[in-house]
Amino acid sequence: AQSVAQPEDQVNVAEGNPLTVKCTYSVSGNPYLFWYVQYPNRGLQFLLKYITGDNLVKGSYGFEAEFNKSQTSFHLKKPSALVSDSALYFCAVRDPAGPGAGSYQLTFGKGTKLSVIP
Amino acid sequence: DGGITQSPKYLFRKEGQNVTLSCEQNLNHDAMYWYRQDPGQGLRLIYYSQIVNDFQKGDIAEGYSVSREKKESFPLTVTSAQKNPTAFYLCASTEGQGWREQYFGPGTRLTVT
Numbered sequence: 001a002q003s004v005a006q007p008e009d010q011v012n013v014a015e016g017n018p019l020t021v022k023c024t025y026s027v028s029g030n031p032y033l034f035w036y037v038q039y040p041n042r043g044l045q046f047l048l049k050y051i052t053g054d055n056l057v058k059g060s061y062g063f064e065a066e067f068n069k070s071q072t073s074f075h076l077k078k079p080s081a082l083v084s085d086s087a088l089y090f091c092a093v094r095d096p097a098g099p100g101a102g103s104y105q106l107t108f109g110k111g112t113k114l115s116v117i118p
Numbered sequence: 119d120g121g122i123t124q125s126p127k128y129l130f131r132k133e134g135q136n137v138t139l140s141c142e143q144n145l146n147h148d149a150m151y152w153y154r155q156d157p158g159q160g161l162r163l164i165y166y167s168q169i170v171n172d173f174q175k176g177d178i179a180e181g182y183s184v185s186r187e188k189k190e191s192f193p194l195t196v197t198s199a200q201k202n203p204t205a206f207y208l209c210a211s212t213e214g215q216g217w218r219e220q221y222f223g224p225g226t227r228l229t230v231t
Contacts, residue, residue: 002139032217041206041225043122045222046219053150104212104215104216105151
């Protein structure tokens, strides 16, 4: 079965500092990994994904994520945080070889609330 | 929000009433999904549909029902059998390829009293 963990419920960072939101996963094969952002009372917006290839993936709004197969991690990063980055961030995983593969199901983490302090 | 509309944005119902949440997409996506979001619990899958006239239960289907009569529409009914229906409900869709991301609607916040 596929699963994903976001070990931090909340991350606080000062504006202008680098930020990291952590994600670890568990799948039987090679994962497809996704990051989404959610602003209050809104739907989820796609930020970036890792499918294959380069371990460093660049996405929207200056975010990037690094896939680390040995550590089964896919941490979200940004070199310089903005107050407008304050939101809820979700990591998600899909196992393309798993039992839910045919339905393209995603398994989501519980989310990490990012607060960027001015 | 990616060509997916959900209505209404806020919905209030009395306990014991069934209520239907609307989800429409104009992305020509085959697969559609309903999630429930509660604080601190992330997103949990209620039902999904890969093609018209077919749908499958997700992890928390009890007390919910769906239909998929048209490719564009995937309404969710929250029945009176759902023990704790107050939540934020999100609809999503994706193309029929495993490496594609899911697109989400803006959500419906349901409050049952």
